[in-house]
Amino acid sequence: MAETKYIFVTGGVSSSLGKGIIAASLAKLLQARGFKTTIQKLDPYINVDPGTLNPYEHGECYVTEDGAETDLDLGHYERFLNVNTSQANNVTTGRIYQSVIEKERRGEFLGKTVQVVPHITNEIKERIQLLGNNGDYDIVITEIGGTVGDIESLPYIEAVRQLKWELGDENALVIHLTLVPYLAAAGELKTKPTQHSVKTLMESGIKADILVCRTEHELSDDIRRKLAIFCNVRQEAVIQSIDADTIYDVPNMMLEEGLDTVTLKKLGLPDDTTPKLERWNEFLKRHKNPKSEVNIGLIGKYVELQDSYKSILEAFIHAGAENEVKVNIESIHSEFINENTIHHKIAHLDGILVAPGFGERGIEGKIDAVRFARENKIPFLGICLGMQMAVIEFARNVLQLKAANSTEMDPETQHPVIDLMEEQKDITHKGGTMRLGAWDCHLTENSLVSRIYGKADIKERHRHRFEYNNKYKEHLENAGMLSTGINPDTGLVEVVELKDHPWFIGVQYHPEYKSTVASPHPLFVDFIKAARTYSRKKNSASLAPNQ
Numbered sequence: 001m002a003e004t005k006y007i008f009v010t011g012g013v014s015s016s017l018g019k020g021i022i023a024a025s026l027a028k029l030l031q032a033r034g035f036k037t038t039i040q041k042l043d044p045y046i047n048v049d050p051g052t053l054n055p056y057e058h059g060e061c062y063v064t065e066d067g068a069e070t071d072l073d074l075g076h077y078e079r080f081l082n083v084n085t086s087q088a089n090n091v092t093t094g095r096i097y098q099s100v101i102e103k104e105r106r107g108e109f110l111g112k113t114v115q116v117v118p119h120i121t122n123e124i125k126e127r128i129q130l131l132g133n134n135g136d137y138d139i140v141i142t143e144i145g146g147t148v149g150d151i152e153s154l155p156y157i158e159a160v161r162q163l164k165w166e167l168g169d170e171n172a173l174v175i176h177l178t179l180v181p182y183l184a185a186a187g188e189l190k191t192k193p194t195q196h197s198v199k200t201l202m203e204s205g206i207k208a209d210i211l212v213c214r215t216e217h218e219l220s221d222d223i224r225r226k227l228a229i230f231c232n233v234r235q236e237a238v239i240q241s242i243d244a245d246t247i248y249d250v251p252n253m254m255l256e257e258g259l260d261t262v263t264l265k266k267l268g269l270p271d272d273t274t275p276k277l278e279r280w281n282e283f284l285k286r287h288k289n290p291k292s293e294v295n296i297g298l299i300g301k302y303v304e305l306q307d308s309y310k311s312i313l314e315a316f317i318h319a320g321a322e323n324e325v326k327v328n329i330e331s332i333h334s335e336f337i338n339e340n341t342i343h344h345k346i347a348h349l350d351g352i353l354v355a356p357g358f359g360e361r362g363i364e365g366k367i368d369a370v371r372f373a374r375e376n377k378i379p380f381l382g383i384c385l386g387m388q389m390a391v392i393e394f395a396r397n398v399l400q401l402k403a404a405n406s407t408e409m410d411p412e413t414q415h416p417v418i419d420l421m422e423e424q425k426d427i428t429h430k431g432g433t434m435r436l437g438a439w440d441c442h443l444t445e446n447s448l449v450s451r452i453y454g455k456a457d458i459k460e461r462h463r464h465r466f467e468y469n470n471k472y473k474e475h476l477e478n479a480g481m482l483s484t485g486i487n488p489d490t491g492l493v494e495v496v497e498l499k500d501h502p503w504f505i506g507v508q509y510h511p512e513y514k515s516t517v518a519s520p521h522p523l524f525v526d527f528i529k530a531a532r533t534y535s536r537k538k539n540s541a542s543l544a545p546n547q
C-alpha cells in the first residue's frame, strides 16, 4: 500500500466512554482484514510518563517490551491485537514539552520565539507520523486523551487539524466518540450533548467523519438521522456503541455496525475482505460457556479501583477462557488481613495472587496471605512485590530470620532478603533506578515453571527497583525455596518456587503484561488449572462420606 492512513479518535461530552476500546476494536477489525495496524495514545498531562502517577490517579501503569511506562490503554491494544507496542505508542504533553525544550536548549530553533503553535504542534505531528513513516503500518490509529474543549487538549486538536489538512481527506479521518444519554424522566435518548460536542470540535476547525455514540439503549433510525443531519455526517457514519457484557464483545458489535466498512470507504481502501475473527470468536465462546468456576483472591492495596490491576484481571479472563473456567476474582485489601481475619477472608479460595505494589502500606497482610497459601497448599502466584513478599515470608517463618525484610520497607533491616543492587544505590532521580521492560530469563530444567512455559529461555517484562538478594540464595534453596528462573546476564533471581507445594510460584517480572486474547499467558493458564484441580479436590473431600 502506498501511503499510511491515519485515523484520529477524539472524545466528547464525558470521559470514560471507552475511546481506547473503540480504537482497539476498530484496529482489531482492520487487522483481521489484513491491514497492518497500530494504535497510539496521546495523553494531555504534564507527567513525562505515567510511571510517577499512583494507581488511584490513573489506574495501572502498563509496561511495554522496550521498557516504556505507559497508559493502560496500550494494554488493551496489545491484548486485542497481539502485537507489541513501544515508547512511540504513548506520548504525553510532558514528553512533547521536554523534547521541544531540549531542542531549544540545543539551539535548534535558530533564534526564533518558541511557541505552542507551531513548535509544540509540530512536535505532536512528528510523533504521530513517526509510527507511519517507517513503513511498518498501513494504518495508524491515534487516540487523543481527554475530552474536546479541555484547555490541555487544544494543541493536540490543532495538530490533528493541520495534519488532516496536510494529508488530505483520503488519508486521514476523525472518529468522534460521544455519549447519547437516556433521560428516564423524559423516556428519551438525547442528542443535544453530542451536537454540542461536535460543534466544539468544529470550532477548532475539525469536522468529525464518523460518530461513535455510547448509549445504554438502541439508537432508533430517527435518532440516527437526527444525529447525522445535525452533526454533519452521513447516516451510515453514525455508529452505535451500546453497553457490552465484556469489552471483548466490542469488535463484533463494531463489525455489525459497519465501523470498519465506513472507515475503509472514507479512506479509499478496498472493502473486499471479510475480517478473520475465528480465533477471537473461539475465545469468546469459551469465555461465555465455562464448565466450572474457581475463586481467586487478588490481594493488593489498590483494590478499590478496578483499573489498578487491569492487566492482571484481563490475564485471568484469557486464562479462564483457555481452561473453560469462570474465574471469580475476590479483591481483598491486604491492610485488612491479619491473624484474626485471615481465615474468614482467604480460607475458602482456590488460588491466591499477591499483587505488585510499592511502599510499606499493607505488606504485613500480604505476608500473612503468602503464609496461609504456603502452609495450606493453596495455589499461589506472587507477582513482583508479591514474589518479594513470598521470599520474606519464607525467610521469616521457615528460616526463622524474624527480621527479614525488603530494604524498601526497612532500610536498616538485619536481613535484607530483598535489596537494591549496589549500582542502584546512589541514584535518586525517579525513573532512573527502575528495572524496566523485557529481560531474559533462563528456567531450571525440570522445574514447575519450565514445565509450564514448555521452554528454557523466556523474556518477561519488569518494573521494579528491588531484587532478590543472592546472599540468601543458598540458605533459601536448602530450605526448599528454589530459584528456578535466573537472568543469564546478571545472575538475578527472577522466579522462585517451593519444593513441597503443588503450585507455588513467585515471579519478579509481570507476566500479566504479555497475556493477550490470541496468546494467553502460560503462568496464568496453569495457575487457573491448578486452582481448578485444588477446588475439585476440596469439593470431593467435603463430599466424601464420613468414615
Ligand code: GLN
Residues within 6 Å of the ligand: 355, 356, 357, 358, 359, 383, 384, 385, 386, 408, 463, 464, 465, 466, 467
Ligand atoms: N516495590 C517493589 C520494587 O520496587 C515491587 C514493585 C512492583 O511490584 N512492581 O522492587
